[in-house]
Amino acid sequence: MTAHPSPATALPDEVRSAPLATRVLVLNSGSSSVKYQLLDMRDGSRLAAGLVERIGEETSRLKHTPLTGGESREQIAPIADHEAALKAVAAELAKDGLGLDSPELAAIGHRVVHGGKTFTDPTVIDDSVLAEIERLIPVAPLHNPANLTGIRTAMALRPDLPQVAVFDTAFHTTMPESAARYAIDVKTADEHRIRRYGFHGTSHAYVSRATAELLGKAPQDVNVIVLHLGNGASASAVRGGRCVDTSMGLTPLEGLVMGTRSGDMDPAVIFHLMRVGGMSTDEIDTLLNKKSGLIGLCGDNDMREIRRRVDEGDERARLAFDIYIHRLKKYIGAYYAVLGRVDAIAFTAGVGENAAPVREAAIAGLEELGLAVDSDLNAVRGDEPRLISPRDARVAVAVVPTDEELEIATQTYALVGESNA
Known part of the structure; x- marks a missing residue:
């Protein structure tokens, strides 16, 4: 797969010409859960946060916390799938005047666990990106399928909104080959994408930068x-x-x-x-x-x-x-x-x-x-x-x-x- 365009050219023209908003909804979709936060990027403040868990079970649970005032809300009721979960999240956000239809929502950012060697930066999601994340399922069978489900559900709810994938592995793609390669047959390793990718990359990126600032x-x-x-x-x-x-x-x-x-x-x-x-x-x-x-x-x-x-x-x-x-x-x-x-x-x-x-x-x-x-x-x-x-x-x-x-x-x-x- 060819390299993806740089961040400055990744968005389509119709999105690039849209007025800039300041809110980002962050989604972390697991196999039976969705964690979310809504942030205002003018100052990095949090407007709301929550968790949907036990998706697909009779005792599904949604806990939503508005962070600009007001009490947390919790509901325990069946939530059949990720589409129903995101619709429930959207409904809770709307109660606080923070709905997904807000013109202040600039994008939805998705945590994606595995980006392989292809994705070295945050990437606007299109069909080719979805296809590559899917091709990486064999090296992330527990995570990438759930991440894909969350992405596709969010895209269906807001097809007009930029959806961005941020990869756990991306921060580690700067490792030299001497650190990333396993000492096994090169042809076999390349054929099956066997190498050291690393994870928790968003945390390592944030903490290393914050440590420098502390010093x-x-x-x-x-x-x-x-x-x-x-x-x-x-x-x-x-x-x-x-x-x-x-x-x-x-x-x-x-x-x-x-x-x-x-x-x-x-x-x-x-x-x-x-x-x-x-x-x-x-x-x-x-x-x-x-x-x-x-x-x-x-x-x-x-x-x-x-x-x-x-x-x-x-x-x-x-x-x-x-x-x-x-x-x-x-x-x-x-x-x-x-x-x-x-x-x-x-x-x-x-x-x-x-x-x-x-x-x-x-x-x-x-x-x-x-x-x-x-x-x-x-x-x-x-x-x-x-x-x-x-x-x-x-x-x-x-x-x-x-x-x-x-x-x-x-x-x-x-x-x-x-x-x-």
């Missing part, structure tokens, strides 16, 4: 190791604003120990389980993606509960925590070597932002690398980016809350705004 520097002047630690977890090495390595690979299974995913593992374990354990590929897939990681090690994937158990002397929880931290340290050290010079390490996402014991344990023992955590600063909780390293530390250690929705909206609006200029 009072331009992104191009800063080398950052970003640790996105949630139920899914990934690390990235960012040199001068560009990703040069990341822990997730062909799929989100590679890399760090996660809530339910194993992370790095000898691939021969799979052959062993097939030959000796008699397990099918589907059973192994379920084992490694849903029954491994922290939950496989100790039965819990909530770090708060694991830490409670550790404090009470639970040995299984302690071992799970130690394995989690050991893998994290290995990636910090590896990416320090890849970057050569590190200006900051940034913790983000649910665990990274809230679990002070994880941050302390991950940095402990790395003083020779210029890394340290101030225990008092580390104990402080807050919603703003902050430093938790001592004042005289050679390398800054930061907590930087991620904002993937704002990043998607920003990229979407930059594309639509430039094209309307």
Whole structure:
């Protein structure tokens, strides 16, 4: 497939001539859920947010929160499919005067998990883009189909409105081939699109840039190791604003120990389980993606509960925590070597932002690398980016809350705004 046009030429003439609006609706469509936020890009403020979950079930749930005043609203009733879900979202937005028919709505930005090598930037969606996202389903079977469903539903509801895809993999397309290639037969790898793509890219992009801002520097002047630690977890090495390595690979299974995913593992374990354990590929897939990681090690994937158990002397929880931290340290050290010079390490996402014991344990023992955590600063909780390293530390250690929705909206609006200029 040929490369897509640059953002400045991607929109059709009839859209380019339309008056510029300032709102962006961000949609994150899962297999049975839709998360959404409506933002005003004049200042990045949120106007509304919500979640539709259990789509297709009798107990579907929609929770909508107007963020400009008013109480949250919740409804529990059957929602048959994504079309019904988006219509319900549109109805809730309309109650707050924020309907999808508003002339102030500039675009809808869609989170798309896998863009392969093709999509390196946010892209206005047309038939060729849809076809390429569909062709990538074999390397993202759990995510791209749901993303496509959300896109097609939104396009049917507002065919006149620019729909923009923002790809989780895009930020990582700057990785050199030495980092992106697996050491397998090149012809086989190319035929089946086997390479390291990386994920959580919108978060890594946002956090690396916000970390540079926290340090009072331009992104191009800063080398950052970003640790996105949630139920899914990934690390990235960012040199001068560009990703040069990341822990997730062909799929989100590679890399760090996660809530339910194993992370790095000898691939021969799979052959062993097939030959000796008699397990099918589907059973192994379920084992490694849903029954491994922290939950496989100790039965819990909530770090708060694991830490409670550790404090009470639970040995299984302690071992799970130690394995989690050991893998994290290995990636910090590896990416320090890849970057050569590190200006900051940034913790983000649910665990990274809230679990002070994880941050302390991950940095402990790395003083020779210029890394340290101030225990008092580390104990402080807050919603703003902050430093938790001592004042005289050679390398800054930061907590930087991620904002993937704002990043998607920003990229979407930059594309639509430039094209309307």
